[in-house]
Amino acid sequence: MASSGPTKKDFADLINQMMGQNVVNSQLLDQVLKEAKKGYHQQGLEGFFEYIRNLTNIPLSNTELKQLMDIVIGAGTPDQALNHLVNQKWISKDKAETIERKIGSQGKR
Incomplete structure (x- = not known):
């Protein structure tokens, strides 16, 4: 499989x-x-x-961890999750772009 x-x-x-x-x-x-x-x-x-x-x-408190988990799970795709995390001020736009580049380079192996 x-x-x-x-x-x-x-x-x-x-x-x-x-x-x-x-x-x-x-x-x-x-x-x-x-x-x-x-x-x-x-x-x-x-x-x-x-x-x-x-x-x-x-x-982070349990409430904050739950919010973070809900954002990531509810986003649907990694790109959407990163956008939500930036919009909610969990991570900076620069950090999100770095993560996106790293994810993109992993997919091209």
């Missing part, structure tokens, strides 16, 4: 490109997903958010 989207390796490669160094691989992503699921199953969405907050050190 053919994959309908990017693989974990593709996602890891994109993260590494954006960071400018190798910070993640598909095995680490597997571990992150496993721990995120564990947090969710033990404490619901709050457990998931707590795990993400501890992992990333971002100073």
Whole structure:
């Protein structure tokens, strides 16, 4: 059966490109997903958010993380998600353009 989207390796490669160094691989992503699921199953969405907050050190409340998640999920496409994030002042236009370039270069491999 053919994959309908990017693989974990593709996602890891994109993260590494954006960071400018190798910070993640598909095995680490597997571990992150496993721990995120564990947090969710033990404490619901709050457990998931707590795990993400501890992992990333971002100073966002559960409400803010939920808003961010809703924006990204509800957008439909990566381009629309980036536009919403810029419009809501979550990220700068320059950062969105950088991400778009990185996503575009991943699709051309």
